Amino acid sequence: MTKQDWTEKYSKKVLTARKAIRKIRRGTRIFLGTGCGVPYHLVQELANHADQMADNEIVHLLTLGDTPSADPQFQTQFRHNSFFISENMREAVTEGRADYTPIMLSDIPRLFRSGKMPVDVAMIQVSPPDEHGYCSLGISVDITKSGAESADIVIAQVNERMPITLGDSFMNVRDIDYLVPFTEPLREFQAAEVDETIDLIGSYVARLIENESTLELGIGALPQAVCNNLMESGVRDLGIHTEMFSDSLIPLIEEGVVTCKKKTLHRGKVIASFAMGSEKLYDYVHDNPLFEFRPSEYVNDPYIIGENNKMVAINSALEVDLTGQVCADSIGHKFYSGIGGQVDFIRGASRSPDGKAIICMQSTAMNGKISRIVPRLSEGAGVVTTRGDVDIIITEFGLASLHGKTIRERVLSLIAIAHPKFRNELLEAAKAMKYVHEDQVPFLSQGTYFASEYETQETFKGPDGPITVHFRLIRPDDTDRIKELFYDLSEESIFFRFLTPLRSLRRQTLQEFYNVDQDRDISIVAVIKPDEEEEAERIIGAGRYLLNRSTNEAEFALLVQDEYQGRGVGTFLLNHLMRIAKSKGVEAFVAYVHPRNQPMIRFLHKTGKIIESRLSMADEEYVFKLNL
Structure with missing residues (x-):
C-alpha cells in the first residue's frame, strides 16, 4: 500500500x-x-x-x-x-x-x-x-x-x-x-571496540558453548567478542533466544554457525524482542522469516527460556563479592544501568537442560586501580543476581563456577580470576571474615589459571569404555577434588606417592598440590568432565614439576587413580609436563622413587628417556634423571 x-x-x-x-x-x-x-x-x-x-x-x-x-x-x-x-x-x-x-x-x-x-x-x-x-x-x-x-x-x-x-x-x-x-533514518547503535581484554573474556565464554546451544547475546563489545570467538571455535547449529541483538549476529548466520535447526523451542527461528545496530542490520531483518520478534513478557519469561536445551545466558556485572552476589545496576549509591533481563535469563538458563548462566566483567575498574571482585559489595550497591542464582563468573583471568559451591570454594574460585595484584589482598579479607582457613596459602600465580596453552585432551580406554580426559592447570578451588582423588587411592599408591602410610590428607599437604606459581613451577591435573553419568568434574590424576633454579632441572611427581593406571593417562601426563618444561628451557626432569615402587620404575624405563639412574642408600630411594 x-x-x-x-x-x-x-x-x-x-x-x-x-x-x-x-x-x-x-x-x-x-x-x-x-x-x-x-x-x-x-x-x-x-x-x-x-x-x-x-x-x-x-x-x-x-x-x-x-x-x-x-x-x-x-x-x-x-x-x-x-x-x-x-x-x-x-x-x-x-x-x-x-x-x-x-x-x-x-x-x-x-x-x-x-x-x-x-x-x-x-x-x-x-x-x-x-x-x-x-x-x-x-x-x-x-x-x-x-x-x-x-x-x-x-x-x-x-x-x-x-x-x-x-x-x-x-x-x-x-x-x-x-x-x-514522517520518514527519517532509524537511529543506529555502534558497539564499543573490542579490546584485548574483552576479546579474552569472549574467548572464555566461547569455550563453554557447545554444538546446538541456544544463546542470549545482547549488544555491545562483549557480545561482539563472543561472536568473533565463536566464528573460530568450530561450533555449529547454534540457536538464538535473546531479548536483543546487534550486527554481530549476522556473520554467525551467514557462516552457518547459527542455524536454529536444533532448537527445542521455535526450531528454525531467531527469537528476540528488539534489535539495535546499523542500517545493514535493519535491512537484514526486514521481512526475514528467520527472525521472530515477540514481546518481552514472552521472550524474557524464565519458563519459556528454560524450554530451550543448552540455553546459555550471557550477561555483565559491575561488581561481584566473594560470596557470589552480583551488582549490575549501580556503582555504590549511584544508579548506573538497570536490572534489565539479567535475572530473567539467569533463572531461565538454570532451568534449561545443560544450561549455563554466565556473568562477565573485567577484573578491574578505574584503569586498574580497583578490583571488581570485592570482599563485600560497595555501600549502597544493589544485588541483581543473588548468590543463590549465580552460576558462572568470567573475567579476563578465567572462569569461576559457583553454583552449588560452598562459600569457601566460591572465595577460592573468585580470587583465582581476580587481577593478580588484588588476589592476596582479597584472601586476607576472606580470612578475616572466616570464609577460608587461616592457614590458606597465598596465591603465587601472577597470571591466569586458565591458560589455553597448557590445556589439552586425549581419549583413553577407561574401566567402562572410552573416556575423554582433559588436562589443565590445577587451581586453588580444586582442593576438594584433590581430596576425593586421595581417598580413591589404594594404600599402596598413597605410600609410594607420599612415602608414608597416610590415613588422612592434612590441609598443608593438600595445599602443596596447587601452591605453585604456574610459571617456573607447573602443576597439571587430569580431569573427567561432567556428562550424563558424571554429575561433577572429577580429577583422576595429577602431575607437577618444581624447578631447581641452580641446576635448571625439575623434580617431578605423578599420581593417577588406581583404576586409571596402566591406561596411558600417566604417560600422557608426563609427556605433557615435559613439553611445557621444554618450552620454558628446563634441561631435565628428576624423579625420586621408592625402591619397592616397581610399577613406577618400570613406567620410567618404558619412557626411553632415562639418561641417569642411581640408588641412594642413605635416602632409600632411586634417583632417575630424564631427558626432555
Missing part, C-alpha cells in the same frame, strides 16, 4: 506531529518506544511544545541519543522514569531530575496491564500499514507492544524506513489513535 493510499484510507487518524502532541494533556504519563525504535520526530516535537506541558511523566525502557525532554530547563514540564538507565539518562537520574524503576524486564508488561502503572499516552514508531491495516513495530517490540496496548491514546510515527519484522510484532491501525507520517 502506497503512502497516498493509506493516508487517504485512514485520513481521519492522520495528523502532523504538532497536532498529535496537542492531544496530550498536562499531568499525564507518556510511554516512549525503545532504543533505536524511539519515535524521534515525536520526541522532538514534544520538546518543542514543552510550554504546553506540566508534570508529564515519560516512561521508557531504553533511549538513545538526544532526549531534549530530559534537559534541566524542562524540569517542571517533564520527568523521565527509566526501567534501564542509558547513557543519556545517567546524569538526570544522578542529579535527581529523573527516576529509575528497578524491575525485571519480564514483569514490566504486567505493570502496565494491571494498572499499577497506567499509561495515558504511548508514543511509538511503526512501519506503514499493509492492505489489512497491520503495522509492524519493527525493531522494537519488547515492552512497546504492551505499553501501546495498555495506553488510552496511541500516537504512532509511521516511518517508511522501519523494517517489517515477523512474529508477534504487529498492531492494527484500529488500535492506533493517531498516525503521524
Whole structure:
C-alpha cells in the first residue's frame, strides 16, 4: 500500500506531529518506544511544545541519543522514569531530575496491564500499514507492544524506513489513535571496540558453548567478542533466544554457525524482542522469516527460556563479592544501568537442560586501580543476581563456577580470576571474615589459571569404555577434588606417592598440590568432565614439576587413580609436563622413587628417556634423571 493510499484510507487518524502532541494533556504519563525504535520526530516535537506541558511523566525502557525532554530547563514540564538507565539518562537520574524503576524486564508488561502503572499516552514508531491495516513495530517490540496496548491514546510515527519484522510484532491501525507520517533514518547503535581484554573474556565464554546451544547475546563489545570467538571455535547449529541483538549476529548466520535447526523451542527461528545496530542490520531483518520478534513478557519469561536445551545466558556485572552476589545496576549509591533481563535469563538458563548462566566483567575498574571482585559489595550497591542464582563468573583471568559451591570454594574460585595484584589482598579479607582457613596459602600465580596453552585432551580406554580426559592447570578451588582423588587411592599408591602410610590428607599437604606459581613451577591435573553419568568434574590424576633454579632441572611427581593406571593417562601426563618444561628451557626432569615402587620404575624405563639412574642408600630411594 502506497503512502497516498493509506493516508487517504485512514485520513481521519492522520495528523502532523504538532497536532498529535496537542492531544496530550498536562499531568499525564507518556510511554516512549525503545532504543533505536524511539519515535524521534515525536520526541522532538514534544520538546518543542514543552510550554504546553506540566508534570508529564515519560516512561521508557531504553533511549538513545538526544532526549531534549530530559534537559534541566524542562524540569517542571517533564520527568523521565527509566526501567534501564542509558547513557543519556545517567546524569538526570544522578542529579535527581529523573527516576529509575528497578524491575525485571519480564514483569514490566504486567505493570502496565494491571494498572499499577497506567499509561495515558504511548508514543511509538511503526512501519506503514499493509492492505489489512497491520503495522509492524519493527525493531522494537519488547515492552512497546504492551505499553501501546495498555495506553488510552496511541500516537504512532509511521516511518517508511522501519523494517517489517515477523512474529508477534504487529498492531492494527484500529488500535492506533493517531498516525503521524514522517520518514527519517532509524537511529543506529555502534558497539564499543573490542579490546584485548574483552576479546579474552569472549574467548572464555566461547569455550563453554557447545554444538546446538541456544544463546542470549545482547549488544555491545562483549557480545561482539563472543561472536568473533565463536566464528573460530568450530561450533555449529547454534540457536538464538535473546531479548536483543546487534550486527554481530549476522556473520554467525551467514557462516552457518547459527542455524536454529536444533532448537527445542521455535526450531528454525531467531527469537528476540528488539534489535539495535546499523542500517545493514535493519535491512537484514526486514521481512526475514528467520527472525521472530515477540514481546518481552514472552521472550524474557524464565519458563519459556528454560524450554530451550543448552540455553546459555550471557550477561555483565559491575561488581561481584566473594560470596557470589552480583551488582549490575549501580556503582555504590549511584544508579548506573538497570536490572534489565539479567535475572530473567539467569533463572531461565538454570532451568534449561545443560544450561549455563554466565556473568562477565573485567577484573578491574578505574584503569586498574580497583578490583571488581570485592570482599563485600560497595555501600549502597544493589544485588541483581543473588548468590543463590549465580552460576558462572568470567573475567579476563578465567572462569569461576559457583553454583552449588560452598562459600569457601566460591572465595577460592573468585580470587583465582581476580587481577593478580588484588588476589592476596582479597584472601586476607576472606580470612578475616572466616570464609577460608587461616592457614590458606597465598596465591603465587601472577597470571591466569586458565591458560589455553597448557590445556589439552586425549581419549583413553577407561574401566567402562572410552573416556575423554582433559588436562589443565590445577587451581586453588580444586582442593576438594584433590581430596576425593586421595581417598580413591589404594594404600599402596598413597605410600609410594607420599612415602608414608597416610590415613588422612592434612590441609598443608593438600595445599602443596596447587601452591605453585604456574610459571617456573607447573602443576597439571587430569580431569573427567561432567556428562550424563558424571554429575561433577572429577580429577583422576595429577602431575607437577618444581624447578631447581641452580641446576635448571625439575623434580617431578605423578599420581593417577588406581583404576586409571596402566591406561596411558600417566604417560600422557608426563609427556605433557615435559613439553611445557621444554618450552620454558628446563634441561631435565628428576624423579625420586621408592625402591619397592616397581610399577613406577618400570613406567620410567618404558619412557626411553632415562639418561641417569642411581640408588641412594642413605635416602632409600632411586634417583632417575630424564631427558626432555
